[in-house]
Amino acid sequence: MELCNCFISISIRPPNFNHTIIRGSIRSFASTSNAHETRKLKLAEELQRDTERILEWQSVCQQVSNFTSTSMGLTLARNGNLPFGRSREESQKLLNQTTAALLLPRPLDFSGIEDISGIVSSSVLRELRTINELCAVMRTLRSARELFLQLKKFSLDGDSPERYSPLLEIFGNCDFLTDLEQKIGFCIDCNLSVILDRASEDLEIIRLERKRNMENLESLLKEVSTKIFRAGAIDSPLITKRRSRMCVGVRASHKFLLPDGVVLDISSSGATYFMEPRDAVELNNMEVRLSSSEKDEELLILSLLTSEIAESERQIRYLLDRILDVDLAFARAAYARWINGVRPILGTESNNSAQPNKTENSLSVDIESIQHPLLLKSSVKSLSTDPVSESECSIELDRGSRAIDPGRLSGGYDFPVPIDIKVGHSIKVVVISGPNTGGKTASMKTLGLASLMSKAGMYLPAKNYPRLPWFDLVLADIGDNQSLEKNLSTFSGHISRICKILEVTSKESLVLIDEIGNGTDPSEGVALATSILLYLKDRVNLAMVTTHYADLSSLKEKDPQFENAAMEFCMETLKPTYRILWGSTGDSNALSIAKSIGFDKKVLDGAQKWLERLKPNNQTERKALLYESLMKDRSMLETRARRASSIHSEIMELYHEIQSEAEDLDQRLAALKKKETLQAIYDVKAAKSQIDAVVQNFENQLRSASPDQFNLLIRKSKAAITSIVEAHYRSNGFAAQGMNNSSYIPQIGEQVRVMSLGDKLATVVEAPGDDGTILVQYGKMRVRVKQINIKAPPSGEISSSATRQKRQGQQHRISKKTTAEANKIEESSYGPVVQTSKNTVDLRGMRVDEASHHLNMAIDASRSRTVLFIIHGMGTGVIKEQTLEILSKHPRIAKFEQESPMNYGCTIAYIKVSEKINLRRRFLGSYEFIDWVIDNSTMYLRGGPLFGLLRDLEFRVSSEKFAVEAVYESSRITLSICKVGEKALLVNSLSSEVIL
Structure with missing residues (x-):
């Protein structure tokens, strides 16, 4: 097979591609291959990985992993290996893919796509692949092709097909290997996991010969088995397989009937011999040979298909990478909806005419109200919220004004404070000062993330x-770098890491340093920190540092490439506000914080005196420099005010455009509702025509049916009409029913019907909440359901709570009269019945004792108020007589109907409802409430522990008894414990007429 041209491109990467190797996009270091540059490259990779760990990048990737659709995307994101763009253009391309995924009206279907890279690797090693693995390859190839067709369909159906082009370009030159997919589908039936006859001519011939040989063998054995049966040597003709050879069963006393037969096996009792007749030996030998040939041919077919996969290894791996790219694009889009994110502008990228041209006072970093993504996790309600509509996406993506909606928050108290990060184009170093716990480090981490x-x-x-700019490297030194293993103190670890950072930085790097120069003598620390910052300003795109050294903040007054920022501190509450004040210098406020903690006043007064002594003497010079700086800021603010006025006019124009689009959406919504109404009318007419057809069919059958068939025809017609009505209700009527129920507000303690629980009765526990849900109790389970799924029961159906409690407190008395009345009501409650495999027991071919056992088990397993179809056949009538005798005596049978002309050889039994009685059992001086079900003389335990050991068992009468006593109020019942085999059974030793 010829490879597609796309494989010549250098952008190919295998599925196990380690994205961290290119994490920093370190293209500026790869120009030469000498040892120094190689060491520099490895050092940059190491620092980049450490920075990702410090900034908790893997946690952000794990948030994105919740939105992936394939196992490949899930694994990649959970490991923190989301790919970075190796250049600004590549990052821009990734952003375009995310935007295109956001604009799709609905998500793509990734079902059927599996990670088959392991299968491909094994195929290359010539390891034979199984049928299921080959089917996985076929499903993945087909799903990849369908994924591309979905994207293409969206592009053709949309008004602006170019908006989806970034996603279509991912599959631009891919080979979907349709030939390989068709070959596997031609050879294998993946639904049955079998190789088809058409896979090869030899396989088809072998299977045809094997089928013909098996027919001859079975015909011969059937003839022999019938003769043995007629001779009384076996209860019924028996053909089976022993030692991979077909044989017949014969009693040990009659094995002489097969004088030349081969004994293949003997039953465990020794009563039955499994023998191979002499005439069947050659046919069995042929079956063994053909079976072996068939397996060899199947292995050959699997081997050929495995080779096909190995030859297509490169195309398959490339296709898996493209699927992964699409999956990650949609995961990033879903994540953007979850955080209500906006698209960033990288470097010199422009956003139409909305942004001003680059000027002296323009900003290289201009991020407004950004929130730390990991802090948002505790604030946003849940993952995978409803997708934003296409129109909403297009408006917000064009206008760029998104923010977290307070209604999506789990609460207001833990909402992260948004910060503004604004750095001018001429600024190279930002020095952030302020109090401890004021948010300096968190703000710096937010910029890094x-x-x-x-x-x-x-x-x-x-x-x-x-x-913000596109940074080739993001390097951070945050936290304690102390290492006893490497003999590094806090300061030496700090300086050692900064030294490595200085070695690998470039003009496109971002450097983040926390508490620069800390951990040593303050004067030496300030001197070293100043020198480092002056070095960085000429070698990086941007450096941001935090400090408590006031001297570092004064660098702005001497060098315009420095900028100050301070974390705001409220002196009234003595607490930080976590807001950044750009252009300001922050105090550490150590004395204020100590005062809020409750420090001794004498100590604080002494500290204040020492602070006054240590103040510098050059206050006049500093005031002059500060005044000059303030005047520059004033001029800049006036310029920004004029710019804001211009932007306000543009916003008003955008407002009118959005209003026009909203009116257009209203018109489209009205047209959609009209279309849904017409569809509902059409569905009603279709249901009516189906019912008319059922009625017409019933009338036609009624004319030719005998009187015995009338009831059966009526039941079948009712069931057919009921199914049509229910199907129509499910497809069209549920929403309307929910609208009718929305006005019904139940009260606490009231019983209601819950449609989502199968129209069961439940009790209201809590009043309806603001979210439209109600807490109800169904048995011992409490569940919260939507109000539209609740309806009031018909009047008179449910008695009041007080009446129920009074009735539950009364004693239950069982008599023959009440039992007869209950059975009468019970028999009249059976609706139309349809015979299925679950309510049918087939006794044909069984002995009398075996049939009795199966019938009793089937009756015990049947639920109350159901019907059991018992097929006993015609035959000699012995099984039928035994069946009727069991049904006439069994306590759970309400009534039964014998065979009719419509149903020869079958008896229908109606299972009655068992009566439940609450008893209190006393054993070893303790009481427990348990439920008993009494059927004549047999008692069944439902729930509750038996002596702390047995649970949910049925107890029947047997021998070897010893009595225990159960007490119910003033009455006493003698019960018995008996042992049957390994089981302990509890039975009622009194008659069914005992009054409790």
Whole structure:
């Protein structure tokens, strides 16, 4: 098979491709292959992996994994290996794929796609693949082709086909291996997991010969077995297989009937011999040879198909990668809906005319109201919320104004505070100061995660147009790098990591350092930190550091490439607000925090005095520099105010456009409702025509039927009409029923019918909530259901709670009169009955004792108020007589109908309802409430422990008894414990007329 041209491209990567190798997109280091550059490359990879761990990138990937549709995507995302773009263009391509997935009106169907990379690898090693594995390959190839066709259909049906082109380009040059898929489908029936006869001519011939030989063998054995049966040597003709050879059964005393037969096996009792007649030996030998030939031919076919897969290894792996890319694009889109994210703008990317041109005061990083994605997890209600509609997506993607809806939050108290990150184009270093626990480190981590997410083609949980550069490396030093194993202190670990970062950074890198210069003498720490920052400003795209050193904040006054930011602190509450104040210098507020904790006032006063002594003497110079900085900020704010006025005018124009689109949506909604109404009318007419056909068929059969068939025809017609009505109700009537029920508000303690529980009765426990659900109790189970699934029971059906409690407190008395009345009511409650395999017991071919055992088991297993069809056949009539005798005496049989002209050889038995009585059992001085079911002299235990050992068992009369006593209020009943084999059984030793 000829390979497609796409395999020449260097963008191919195998399914087990380690995305972390290219994580930093370190193309600037790969220009040479000398040892120094190789070491530098490995160091950059190591630092990038450590940074991802520090920023908890894997946790973000695991959030995305909840939205994947294939096992390949799930594994990749859970391991934190979501792919990054190796350049700004590649990241832009990933973002385009995410946007296209968001615009699809409904998600794609990934069913049938499996990770077959292991099967392909084994095929290359010439390991024979099984039928199920070959079917998995066929299903995956077919599903991949159907996935592409789904995308193509969306593109052809939509008004703007170009919006889906980023997804179609993924499959641009793929070979879907239709020939391989058809070959496997031609040779194998995947529904039955068998190789078809048409797979090869030899296989078809072998199977045809084997079938013909088996027919001859079975005919011969059937003839021999019949002769043995007629001679009284066996109860019924018996043909079976022993030692892979067909044989017949014969009593040991009559084995002389097969004088030249071969004994293949003997029954465990020794009463039956399984013998191969002499004439069947050659036919059995032929069956063995043909069976072996068939297996050899099947293995040959599997081997050929395995070779086909091995030859297509490259195409299959490439196709799996493309499926993975599509799956991840839809996972990123679903994740964007969950966090209500917006598309970031990378580097020089523009968003039509909405963004101003790059000026001296424009921003390289402009992110408004961004929230840490991991903190959002505890705030948003749940994963996989309803998808945003296509029109809503298009509006918000174009306008870029999204934010977390407060209605989607689980509560207001844990909602993360959004922050603004605004860094000018000329700024290279940002120094963040402020109090401990004020959010400095979290803000820095948020920027790092935003950079990684945008590189991976993910939307950001922010507002408006989040803009940030594309960074080739994101390197962070956050946390304690102390290592006793490597003999590193906190400071030496900190400096060692910064040294490595300085070695690998480039002009496109982002560097994040927490508490720079900390852990040593303050004066030396400030000096070292200052030198590091001055070094970084000329070698990175952006560096952001946190510090408590005030001297680092003064670098802005001397170098315009530095910017200050402070974490806001409320002096009234002595608590941080977690907001960033750009252009400001923050105090550590250590004394204020110590005061809020409850520090001794004397200690705080002493600290305040020392603070005054340690203040610098150059206050005048600092004030002048500060005044100059404030004037620059004022000028910049005035410019931004004029720009805001211009943007306001543009927003008003957009508002009118959106209003026009909303009116168009209303018109489309009205047309859709009209279409649904017409469809409902058509369905009603179709149901009516089906019922008319049933009635017409009933009338035609009624003219030619005998009187004995009338009842059966009526029941069948009723059942057919009922099924038509129920089918129509399920497809069209449920929504209307829910609308009618929506106005019904039940009260606490009231009994209602719950349609989602099979129209069962339940008791209302809690009043309806704001979310439209009601808590009900059904038996011992409490469940919350929607209000539209609840309806009021018909009047008079349910008695009041007080009446029920009073009736439950009364004593139950069982007599022959009440039993007869109960049976009468019970017999009249059976509706139309249809014979199925579940309510049928076939006694034909059994001995009398075996048939009696099977019939008793079938009656015991039948539920109350059901019908049991007993097929006893015609024959000699012995089984029929035994059946009628058992039915006439069995306590669970309400009535039975003997065979009729419509149903020869079959008796219909009606199972009656067992009466339940609550008893209190006393044993070894303790009481327990249990339920008993009494049928004549047999008592069944339903629920409750028996002596702490047995549960949910049935107890019957037997021998070897010893008595225990059960007490119910003032009455006493003698019960018996008996032992049958390994089981302990509890029985009623009194008659059925005992009054409790």
